[in-house]
Amino acid sequence: MARRFAERGEIVPVLAEIFREHGFAGASLSEITRRTGLGKSSLYHFFPGGKDEMGQAVLDDVARWFERNVFQPLRDSEEPAAGIDHMFKASVRFFNSGRRICLVGSFALDDTRDRFAHVIHGYFAAWVGALEAALRRSGFDGRRAKEVAQDVVAGIQGALVFARSQDDPRLFTRALKRLQRLTEP
Amino acid sequence: MARRFAERGEIVPVLAEIFREHGFAGASLSEITRRTGLGKSSLYHFFPGGKDEMGQAVLDDVARWFERNVFQPLRDSEEPAAGIDHMFKASVRFFNSGRRICLVGSFALDDTRDRFAHVIHGYFAAWVGALEAALRRSGFDGRRAKEVAQDVVAGIQGALVFARSQDDPRLFTRALKRLQRLTEP
DNA sequence: CCTTTTCTGTACCATTCGGTACAGAAAGCT
DNA sequence: AGCTTTCTGTACCGAATGGTACAGAAAAGG
Numbered sequence: 001m002a003r004r005f006a007e008r009g010e011i012v013p014v015l016a017e018i019f020r021e022h023g024f025a026g027a028s029l030s031e032i033t034r035r036t037g038l039g040k041s042s043l044y045h046f047f048p049g050g051k052d053e054m055g056q057a058v059l060d061d062v063a064r065w066f067e068r069n070v071f072q073p074l075r076d077s078e079e080p081a082a083g084i085d086h087m088f089k090a091s092v093r094f095f096n097s098g099r100r101i102c103l104v105g106s107f108a109l110d111d112t113r114d115r116f117a118h119v120i121h122g123y124f125a126a127w128v129g130a131l132e133a134a135l136r137r138s139g140f141d142g143r144r145a146k147e148v149a150q151d152v153v154a155g156i157q158g159a160l161v162f163a164r165s166q167d168d169p170r171l172f173t174r175a176l177k178r179l180q181r182l183t184e185p
Numbered sequence: 186m187a188r189r190f191a192e193r194g195e196i197v198p199v200l201a202e203i204f205r206e207h208g209f210a211g212a213s214l215s216e217i218t219r220r221t222g223l224g225k226s227s228l229y230h231f232f233p234g235g236k237d238e239m240g241q242a243v244l245d246d247v248a249r250w251f252e253r254n255v256f257q258p259l260r261d262s263e264e265p266a267a268g269i270d271h272m273f274k275a276s277v278r279f280f281n282s283g284r285r286i287c288l289v290g291s292f293a294l295d296d297t298r299d300r301f302a303h304v305i306h307g308y309f310a311a312w313v314g315a316l317e318a319a320l321r322r323s324g325f326d327g328r329r330a331k332e333v334a335q336d337v338v339a340g341i342q343g344a345l346v347f348a349r350s351q352d353d354p355r356l357f358t359r360a361l362k363r364l365q366r367l368t369e370p
Numbered sequence: 371c372c373t374t375t376t377c378t379g380t381a382c383c384a385t386t387c388g389g390t391a392c393a394g395a396a397a398g399c400t
Numbered sequence: 401a402g403c404t405t406t407c408t409g410t411a412c413c414g415a416a417t418g419g420t421a422c423a424g425a426a427a428a429g430g
Binding site for chain 4: 223224227230
């Protein structure tokens with residue numbers, strides 16, 4: 001029996017991609033076994049809680065990535081504009097220039113949200129919060145900083161939906177360039 | 186045998202609500218029979234093509250509603266600003282002030298898109314196109330009109346995702362007010 | 371080396387899935 | 401009235417669903 005994964009962490013990105021393509025409800029265990037190359041027994045060894053635990057693990061993984069690669073730079077960079085620029089670059093990279101959707105956003109839309117309400121709420125709140133703080137540091141007044149932060153985060157989500165609807169990733173990257181202009185004082 | 190629906194058209198809004206809540210993949214026939222009160226035989230009488238035909242019917246219904254209540258006013262109103270204002274009001278109404286998601290947007294995110302690619306593409310293209318024309322008539326130059334139209338339509342989608350993630354519909358209505366400002370010359 | 375822990379293949383489970391066949395009831399038509 | 405079309409309840413189908421039991425193989429640790 002050749003082992004496929006040294007640790008559970010290596011499986012999670014594969015799961016993430018499956019959930020992105022099919023949604024949480026549409027991702028069947030048979031598809032998951034096929035794509036991971038793991039039998040059900042292995043899967044349930046790593047995720048005793050079944051699909052729900054897989055969804056949780058995937059969301060935690062995304063949240064951790066953004067915390068480290070987006071939210072922290074936004075909060076910690078000495079020059080706020082640099083942190084914001086980094087955020088846009090990291091977003092373009094993470095969403096593969098608009099070819100890859102946002103898992104958290106897609107979970108937020110249907111009743112999947114109810115299962116993972118806490119993580120979903122926290123992810124977007126943290127994003128808006130970190131961006132809002134950076135904007136304030138770069139000169140926006142409190143109210144305007146919050147509004148722009150919300151508009152930018154929501155704008156990214158919307159750009160993903162729109163670009164995918166038109167099957168044209170450039171619509172995403174261009175929209176992000178315009179959103180970035182909103183963050184300049 | 187009491188009849189429940191005089192015509193197929195009366196079933197469609199119920200189906201739409203189910204698809205909104207569970208997504209296309211997550212909407213099971215048993216849930217559909219339960220909520221519509223129709224047995225499978227009746228369902229397959231009205232929709233011989235099964236779930237796919239139901240999805241198609243629901244998308245067509247939404248597209249027709251927007252064509253009549255949003256796109257046409259955008260194109261035909263003598264005063265373009267009035268058409269745009271009407272669009273925002275109709276959107277707030279249709280999406281129930283942010284409590285109801287966009288079916289087309291949710292279908293666009295996962296692999297459901299591939300089944301209905303044509304309608305999904307057309308819906309957003311028509312929306313952006315109609316808004317773009319109105320913006321041009323109200324003084325925006327061609328390039329800027331297209332950009333603003335895309336940003337507004339995507340922005341509405343994003344606001345729906347964000348408001349739902351925070352379980353706070355006011356985030357939607359406020360975001361729309363700010364998006365409307367983008368359309369003022 | 372031997373033992374313990376970590377992982378996996380196989381076989382199985384009840385339930386639900388989307389979908390069909392068909393007879394008969396209700397409504398429309400003349 | 402009778403006939404036709406439109407609708408619906410019941411019973412059923414094979415396949416797929418998420419999930420479990422368990423023995424045994426592979427690796428880790430001493």
